Amino acid sequence: MAVGSGELPVLHPIDGVKIGVASAGIKKVGRIDTVVFELCEGASVAGVFTLNAFCAAPVTVAKEHLASTSPRYLLINTGNANAGTGQAGLLNARNSCAALAKEVGVEASAVLPFSTGVIGEKLPVDKLVAAMPAAIAALSADSWERAANGIMTTDTRPKATSRQIEIAGRRITVTGISKGAGMIKPNMATMLGYVATDADIAPNVLQAMLDQSADASFNRITIDGDTSTNDACVLVATGRAGGEQLTEASGPVFDALQQVFNEVFLELAHAIVRDGEGATKFVAVEVTGAKDVSEALKVAYAVAESPLVKTALFASDPNWGRILAAIGRAGVESLDVAALTVHLDDVLITEHGGRAESYTEAAGAAVMKQAEIRIRINLNRGQHAETVWTTDFSYDYVKINAEYRS
Amino acid sequence: MAVGSGELPVLHPIDGVKIGVASAGIKKVGRIDTVVFELCEGASVAGVFTLNAFCAAPVTVAKEHLASTSPRYLLINTGNANAGTGQAGLLNARNSCAALAKEVGVEASAVLPFSTGVIGEKLPVDKLVAAMPAAIAALSADSWERAANGIMTTDTRPKATSRQIEIAGRRITVTGISKGAGMIKPNMATMLGYVATDADIAPNVLQAMLDQSADASFNRITIDGDTSTNDACVLVATGRAGGEQLTEASGPVFDALQQVFNEVFLELAHAIVRDGEGATKFVAVEVTGAKDVSEALKVAYAVAESPLVKTALFASDPNWGRILAAIGRAGVESLDVAALTVHLDDVLITEHGGRAESYTEAAGAAVMKQAEIRIRINLNRGQHAETVWTTDFSYDYVKINAEYRS
Numbered sequence: 001m002a003v004g005s006g007e008l009p010v011l012h013p014i015d016g017v018k019i020g021v022a023s024a025g026i027k028k029v030g031r032i033d034t035v036v037f038e039l040c041e042g043a044s045v046a047g048v049f050t051l052n053a054f055c056a057a058p059v060t061v062a063k064e065h066l067a068s069t070s071p072r073y074l075l076i077n078t079g080n081a082n083a084g085t086g087q088a089g090l091l092n093a094r095n096s097c098a099a100l101a102k103e104v105g106v107e108a109s110a111v112l113p114f115s116t117g118v119i120g121e122k123l124p125v126d127k128l129v130a131a132m133p134a135a136i137a138a139l140s141a142d143s144w145e146r147a148a149n150g151i152m153t154t155d156t157r158p159k160a161t162s163r164q165i166e167i168a169g170r171r172i173t174v175t176g177i178s179k180g181a182g183m184i185k186p187n188m189a190t191m192l193g194y195v196a197t198d199a200d201i202a203p204n205v206l207q208a209m210l211d212q213s214a215d216a217s218f219n220r221i222t223i224d225g226d227t228s229t230n231d232a233c234v235l236v237a238t239g240r241a242g243g244e245q246l247t248e249a250s251g252p253v254f255d256a257l258q259q260v261f262n263e264v265f266l267e268l269a270h271a272i273v274r275d276g277e278g279a280t281k282f283v284a285v286e287v288t289g290a291k292d293v294s295e296a297l298k299v300a301y302a303v304a305e306s307p308l309v310k311t312a313l314f315a316s317d318p319n320w321g322r323i324l325a326a327i328g329r330a331g332v333e334s335l336d337v338a339a340l341t342v343h344l345d346d347v348l349i350t351e352h353g354g355r356a357e358s359y360t361e362a363a364g365a366a367v368m369k370q371a372e373i374r375i376r377i378n379l380n381r382g383q384h385a386e387t388v389w390t391t392d393f394s395y396d397y398v399k400i401n402a403e404y405r406s
Numbered sequence: 407m408a409v410g411s412g413e414l415p416v417l418h419p420i421d422g423v424k425i426g427v428a429s430a431g432i433k434k435v436g437r438i439d440t441v442v443f444e445l446c447e448g449a450s451v452a453g454v455f456t457l458n459a460f461c462a463a464p465v466t467v468a469k470e471h472l473a474s475t476s477p478r479y480l481l482i483n484t485g486n487a488n489a490g491t492g493q494a495g496l497l498n499a500r501n502s503c504a505a506l507a508k509e510v511g512v513e514a515s516a517v518l519p520f521s522t523g524v525i526g527e528k529l530p531v532d533k534l535v536a537a538m539p540a541a542i543a544a545l546s547a548d549s550w551e552r553a554a555n556g557i558m559t560t561d562t563r564p565k566a567t568s569r570q571i572e573i574a575g576r577r578i579t580v581t582g583i584s585k586g587a588g589m590i591k592p593n594m595a596t597m598l599g600y601v602a603t604d605a606d607i608a609p610n611v612l613q614a615m616l617d618q619s620a621d622a623s624f625n626r627i628t629i630d631g632d633t634s635t636n637d638a639c640v641l642v643a644t645g646r647a648g649g650e651q652l653t654e655a656s657g658p659v660f661d662a663l664q665q666v667f668n669e670v671f672l673e674l675a676h677a678i679v680r681d682g683e684g685a686t687k688f689v690a691v692e693v694t695g696a697k698d699v700s701e702a703l704k705v706a707y708a709v710a711e712s713p714l715v716k717t718a719l720f721a722s723d724p725n726w727g728r729i730l731a732a733i734g735r736a737g738v739e740s741l742d743v744a745a746l747t748v749h750l751d752d753v754l755i756t757e758h759g760g761r762a763e764s765y766t767e768a769a770g771a772a773v774m775k776q777a778e779i780r781i782r783i784n785l786n787r788g789q790h791a792e793t794v795w796t797t798d799f800s801y802d803y804v805k806i807n808a809e810y811r812s
Contacts, residue, residue: 052734053741054730054735055734083730083731084726084727084756084760088760089760118727119725119731120730182714183728183731185735224713225711226713226714227731227734229730306631306632307632307799307803308632311807314808315808321524324460324525325458325525325589325633327460328460329459329591330459332459353460353490353493354495355491397717398800401713401718402717402718402720402721
């Protein structure tokens with residue numbers, strides 16, 4: 001199941017980025033599971049990675065390589081996360097980079113590795129290396145949709161988006177893909193996300209822009225509260241659109257680019273939630289009137305991750321008592337429950353610590369039947385607002401995770 | 407489903423405590439849903455209550471009454487939680503106490519009210535009041551099992567235990583009941599728990615003993631991470647066993663009583679986990695080698711509440727990668743993942759940041775097939791240890807919570 005049509009828009013190529021895919025037979029024979037990105041010389045690259053202490057070997061190696069040089073290749077495999085694999089896993093990640101580097105004639109540190117799939121199993125490096133020539137031979141600017149398909153695991157559909165805007169008289173293109181459906185509560189990044197633009201942006205500015213965009217998108221979604229070991233997100237700026245390089249994190253060009261990055265990242269993050277494991281609902285938990293960001297997020301996540309709220313969403317049951325209970329246990333100090341209000345979309349359900357006078361079960365039920373729902377909580381004690389996106393909890397979530405070894 | 411036989415032991419009566427049950431038809435006609443405890447004059451009573459900010463009206467009233475006088479009656483109803491009901495809910499809780507008080511000839515403040523069931527609906531006070539004479543007429547010292555049945559909601563079986571020990575030449579009896587199966591992550595208490603003894607204990611000492619016992623039992627279990635609005639636990643000491651009153655929180659008598667209370671509370675808390683909604687496994691998550699209590703609990707709860715770990719437990723799949731991922735996101739500062747070890751019962755699964763050399767899938771699978779499992783995590787960085795008990799996550803959890811309005 002998944003929410004919304006999931007139809008992909010036209011994915012504009014990015015000048016300076018080529019993508020090749022291949023089938024290494026890592027988990028299933030014949031499935032596309034290997035994706036190589038080739039970035040033009042001089043491209044700026046920024047990355048954000050999981051904060052899970054058990055971060056995967058490729059995350060460690062990608063961070064090292066990104067810090068030491070300007071990357072020219074991204075090497076991504078699905079079917080095996082190369083996480084929880086100790087020293088041997090690090091060696092396998094490094095060997096994979098070295099093999100690709102040799103094939104294309106760059107330093108090993110110019111390759112960033114990414115893996116997603118089963119945790120705790122040995123990465124079959126031989127299979128991955130054997131597939132590299134095919135992926136390199138297939139390198140093309142038009143393969144964004146193939147790449148979106150090639151990085152999927154329990155995803156039921158590819159996730160990608162693209163934008164073109166005019167900035168300072170030049171047409172700038174931004175295209176990106178993402179993947180992820182379970183073990184989703186990103187912390188600095190999503191499961192995997194790759195976004196590129198032909199704008200010319202200095203690496204340090206690009207990193208600041210990525211941090212902001214990822215924080216407002218991938219860091220605001222949760223499917224099951226389980227932060228992955230492999231989260232990684234990369235933003236590439238090839239500079240091929242021409243014009244002056246953006247070297248300051250301010251000004252109208254910066255603002256326009258940040259805005260389009262924010263939009264692209266949010267769309268990719270939402271696509272992950274819409275395709276959440278077993279999802280039948282796409283739910284925005286909007287908290288307003290909070291004293292600070294922290295308490296807004298506490299309340300939003302408590303509601304978004306409550307198994308009882310999520311099963312009520314699955315049942316389309318306007319069981320607002322469970323929403324109140326989740327708000328009440330969110331750990332907000334001196335919360336005045338009589339002062340807050342809760343709406344389902346535009347239907348006021350709670351005020352003065354209980355059911356609103358105007359509320360009718362029919363009105364609540366009508367909203368809960370929708371595939372897309374906003375749970376709006378106004379704490380009425382401050383000026384801060386945060387939104388977190390999530391899904392419901394269905395039989396299929398249990399089925400997928402009881403049957404699939406992720 | 408539930409784990410273990412659930413057979414109740416002999417429940418010894420407590421001199422000074424009588425219990426009457428009745429059917430008020432609050433949710434289902436004919437079901438026992440009203441329980442009245444009568445405590446002898448001079449009994450000490452201690453209570454612990456939910457920390458959920460949206461605490462139910464009866465919790466607010468019970469705390470007020472307990473602070474103002476020595477309780478003589480406990481009035482418990484199921485089928486309606488009287489939570490999220492605002493000012494009207496408080497009035498209903500007070501009116502219920504007043505009605506019972508009038509019937510038995512005490513002050514209203516001598517009655518402690520407790521409710522459990524659907525959140526957000528109006529308590530049908532008329533029905534509850536109408537059932538009071540029958541409950542009072544039924545008052546008997548031998549009704550502990552009836553009471554255990556009478557306080558159930560989605561519980562599939564009653565929970566109760568009883569102990570007799572010799573202390574300072576006198577036979578002391580402790581008997582208790584509890585209920586709860588979902589919305590279980592108690593914070594200072596469980597959903598509902600009532601324990602009584604005939605030992606003579608001063609109220610302030612009794613409160614200290616209850617705090618310790620509840621903290622080591624009800625405050626160490628989680629079924630779905632959802633702290634209830636109605637959690638409450640009461641410990642009564644009637645003093646009818648005779649002897650000197652215990653007025654100091656130390657010494658051999660104190661230690662012996664605390665020990666038996668701890669055992670009784672832990673057994674009642676475990677009974678709740680064994681009967682967790684949809685539970686097919688009873689799981690202890692034991693964390694050792696932690697720097698402090700806080701980080702031990704962070705890790706234990708991250709593992710115990712991970713939907714991915716819980717669905718793997720349901721599938722009897724030794725998917726230890728999910729355990730590592732949960733440990734890694736628990737928020738322990740500077741966690742050295744290469745230093746920690748993880749066992750399933752006595753099978754070492756992880757060391758040096760990856761799968762143990764000695765581990766075999768067959769050995770892991772054999773443990774996971776059991777109905778009772780210990781996940782043992784040694785952080786190897788300190789001297790603190792904590793255990794949390796939980797269940798798996800099954801289709802039936804979703805079914806129960808998608809179909810039942812709690």
